[in-house]
Amino acid sequence: MATTAFSVFLFCFIFFFTFPYVSSSSVEAESDVRESFPMDGDVAWVVQISDLHLSAYHPDRASDLVRLLAPALRIIRPALLLITGDITDAKNKRRTTTRQDLSEWIQYRNSMEAVVNHSGLDKRIIFDIRGNHDKYGVPHVGHPLDFFSVHSVSAQLGRLSTIQSISLVGNDRKYVFIGIDDTISIGIRGPSNLFGHPTDRRAAAVESELQYWDIYPNNLVTKVLFGHYPMSFTASTENGQRYENLFAKYLVSSYICGHLHAKISKQLWRFHSSKSSSDVKVPKMSRSFWEWELGDWKDSRLIRILAIDGGVVSFLDIDFLRKFEVEDGFQTTILITYPVDSRMMNVEHNNHSLRNDINALVFSSQKIINVTAKVFDSSRNYKTVEEVPLQFIDIASNKLLFCGRWNAENYRSASATRYVLQVSALDSQGKETTSNLRPFSVEGKQAPYRSTLLAYLIFEVEWESLYSVLLWSNICFLLVLLFLPKVLNCHIEKYSSYQSISLSIQQQKSLSVIYQVLMEGSRNRVSWFSMLIYLICLLKFPWFWGYATSENGDIASMYLSGWMVPSPDGQQKLGTPDIMLITLPFLYLVVTPMFVLIYSLFAERSAFYSHLLGKSKCRNEPMPHIESEQISQLVTMIPSNYQNLSPTCKICRGWIRRFLLLGCLVVALTHCKLCLTLMLAYGFRPVLLSPALSWAPLLLLVGAYMCSMSVDMEP
Structure with a gap:
């Protein structure tokens, strides 16, 4: 009865709080905007810049656009200037919250106007697209917080589509550049906004644009695509389509992107190769394209010059932080x-x-x-x-x-x-x-x-697939951790074989501790059912609630499968696999260690009580299992038995408890740090009032530690 009452109480406590959902959304335009520019000859070059992260707290990033980039563009004279996302930083001074800042977008607009004036470039050849930072906290395109739709160069020139198609027309050749905005439709704030999210509709629009240029011979058209997200950080569409197959199918030459900063590597190249054939009787053909990521302007001040000569593509990255370039100008x-x-x-x-x-x-x-x-x-x-x-x-x-x-x-x-x-x-x-x-x-x-x-x-x-492996391998481990010892315990109780199994395991000292922890830890019904209910809650119910978009927006709920965000048509599921930065640390650093520690606490208590009974006098004699009713009877015998324990045994007992307590404190501090990060990101009150995330782990740890404590040992 006590077990049932505790389990019902925990279940009700976790899901007591609920929140209303009200919001609005709009549909982004997927149709492409096709523009054409003439070029002299058949050699063309463009400049790419990415991850500007213009910030109200770091004005040097914007000033360097005028001081460094503008003179370089005046010398390079590119056919196009491509800005591949993360235009603004969209973070507060302590970098604890993500939100759109109007002053940063005005800073960007003014800087680009100055760049145009100082470089002499035609503003029409500048194409910018969104990055995840440019969508932080934007409930939908056209919302008052959607500053990109007002202050970006593309917006000023009426390019509001998520797909931009630009062609450079030479004497004999055409060079096509297609830009793709794959930012998430509802701008969830960080850290749940890390991946590109193409839709089936957008993938179809990209395919249609690539098909359009297939009317020309392949040796006369070179296709280069640009976006913010690398393929490794781009999710699949609703029907499981991926860009890699699409790009290879239509003989895309290269895909250029940003997102991953130069601190990771200044040379992130990837050669994609796939085999395809429309006829099963025909041998499959190898289709391939290059993916080249450009480092950031934010900390590295990098730009890329990409050239196409007779259909072949090459590039060169320029580092403006090199001393001689800063002091002596463009070299x-x-x-x-x-x-x-x-x-x-x-x-x-x-x-x-x-x-x-x-x-x-x-x-x-x-x-x-x-x-x-x-x-x-x-x-x-x-x-x-x-x-x-x-x-x-x-x-x-x-x-x-x-x-x-x-x-x-x-x-x-x-x-x-x-x-x-x-x-x-x-x-x-x-x-x-x-x-x-x-x-x-x-x-x-x-x-x-x-x-x-x-x-x-x-x-x-491919992080989307790896996330699934990491997530479900951990969940399977937790399920095995719960059910395998429980099934063995049921078998032992049925056939009274605990003594013989324990003896055989103890003979293999490397397995003895693991065996005792699993078997003795899982025998406490209250803790076992509590952990089971908690795991079911994590699998099926919301982890927490919070302001997923703007700070004053609607409350949304985050599940293991992603965010459920309000929309005019009901609930829209978003943020998979973006939530990996929340779920994986919580499961691997909090939930799994917590389950192991709870098992260890009860196993240590059972071992200590067994020692007090005096049934393990012989070193090779197995430790007997102590039933709950035996423990209650043993409590009256503790003072006399405790006096007979050796000092070494008392010290060992104390250090084991201290070690387990230290483990509990480490897990508790890690849990509090993760919760604080989410509170700063999505609001203190809603996250604080989300028991599955905020309170249940601490309650389970404290409850297990208190229940596993022995009574006062002094007579």
Whole structure:
């Protein structure tokens, strides 16, 4: 009866509080906006910048756009300027809450106006898209807190669609850039806003746009897509579709993005390859594309120059934090556009015809008087094989592209890294600048690219799938932890085999402690049923409630499966797998250690009482199980038995209890820290009044510790 009453009380306590749901939403436009710009020749270059994180508390990020970026753009003169998300920081000074700040968006608008004025760029070639920070706390597109729809460059030019299509039209070729805004439809505040969330409707719109450009021959159209989220941080659509298959199917050359800052790695590259065929009788074809992430402007002041030359794509990242660039202004920069770096070769899109030209873009504030390309042979200790002079191509007075002629037949090789190219430029001040060494393959062979372990885990692991593995493996472990010992205990009670099993286990000391913890910990019915009910609550009912969007918005509930956010059509489920930053730390750092500690507390009490009974005098004799009624009888015998214990036994008993108490305190402090983080993020009162998250773990720990304590041992 006591067990049943306690379990009913715990269940009612956890779900006593409920909250109303009222909200409004709107549907984002998925149709694409198609724009076209002419280009001279068939070589085009664009500039990408990402993760500006303009902040009211860090005005230098905005001022550096004018001080550093504007002069660089005046020299580079790109065909497009792409800003791939996280325009504003949207956090308070202590970085504990996420919310939109109007002053940051005004700061961005004013900075971009200054950049346009100082660089001389046409404002129409600037395309910006949202990042997750730009959607924090925005209940829906068009809401008063949706400052992107008012102050962004795209909004000022009437580009309010989630898909932007831009084509650069040359003499013989077309270069298509398609931007995708995959921010979550309802802007849940952090930390539950980390992934891109494409919809089936948006994926269909992207596919339709890619199909539109397939009316042209593939060798005349190069497709580059840009967005904020890497593929590893992009969820599947409602029907399980993923962009990787779509991009490969329509021969996308590359996808450029941001989101992961340079602190993780400045070289996050990923080669996607898949096999597909519409006819089962036809061998599957390999389809591939590159994914290149750009580091942040926020802390690293990075920009990227991406060039397309005859359909092949190459890029160069510029670090404005390098001392000489800050002190002396923009330095001469060289980007080789052909031959392409063999480490970034996409063999799927090359026709493998030999080109007898070397092309390089030279960006400099000084007049360039000489440009030379040198070919080295890495198999011969980098001996110089050939020097090729390059001459500028006068296209509309744009003296940035230099071209030279060579005989590509001389550089056929079985190795994609044998021959290396370097271009040097001499300016009118007598200063010589050299490019990085670039391995190349005239035959289109791809050199292996090796990433670091951290880069692989962050950039190449599909976190949506990994989250499911980590989540359900932990839940399965908890279920096994609850039910396996319980089933064994039922078997033992039925066949009275506890003594023999305990003896056989004790002979293997490595298993003895684990066995005692599992068997003795699970025999306490009150604690076992309490943990079971709590786990069921975590699986089926809300973990907590809070202000999921704006600070004054509606209350929403967070489940193990995601947020249930109010919408005009009822409840909308969002935030999977974004909630991994909440669920995984809570399950792995709080719930699992709590279950183990509760088991350990009751196992320690049972072991101590067994010792007091005097039934374990022999070292090899098994510890008997003490039934509840025996424990109540034993309490009257404790004073006399305790006096007979050795000092070593008393000290051991005290240290074990202290160790378990320390473990309980660590779990409790971790739990309080996680709760405080969520309270700061989603509101103190609603999270505080959410028992499943805030109170139940502490109650279970305190209850188990108190119930497992022995009575006063002094006579």
